[in-house]
Amino acid sequence: MNELFPIYVKMAQIETLLVGGGPVALEKLTAIYTNSPEAKVHIVATALTKTLRTFIKGKLNIRISERPFDPCDILGKDLIILATNNEVLNSQIQTLAQHHHILLNVADKPALCDFYLGSVVQKGNLKIGISTNGKSPTIAKRLKEFLQDLLPEEIDETLQLMSQYRNQLKGDFQHKVQVLNKHTEDILGRGAI
Structure with a gap:
């Protein structure tokens, strides 16, 4: 049973930490900015891909620290998204997030997550979130495409x-x-x- 509580967060009113600078970080960042262009995000990564650098160019609400993660990076943060394949680092940050009561999402690790980034269908002011409880992002993606085509532009x-x-x-x-x-x-x- 899916017991997740769906909410819509005003990302411009909170501080988000994104740890990682590769393709998965770009995927997460794209999801955030597609839905909330004014979101405030601090990216911490030892290296950023060229594609990620291109994506963030000109976005003044994104701050970059090109260096290893430091526990002080979580201070003042409301939400943390991890896009690393470093299990030791992910575990360390999960412990810090729990201690400081900060919601955490770890890419491709549902068991470590406090929340998931679902698929989103948007037509103007209508926004529909789709969750499979972390079981199948592929199904969520297909449902998103179906609903996107089904909903009229006039909505x-x-x-x-x-x-x-x-x-x-x-x-x-x-x-x-x-x-x-x-x-x-x-x-x-x-x-x-």
């Missing part, structure tokens, strides 16, 4: 209209929820999106 217009409608509603919270639920039921029932 963002519908979301904008629903936001305006919600703001115009009068009454208490419960009344607004009932009216909006009925309205969305009508929209989805007619296939209007």
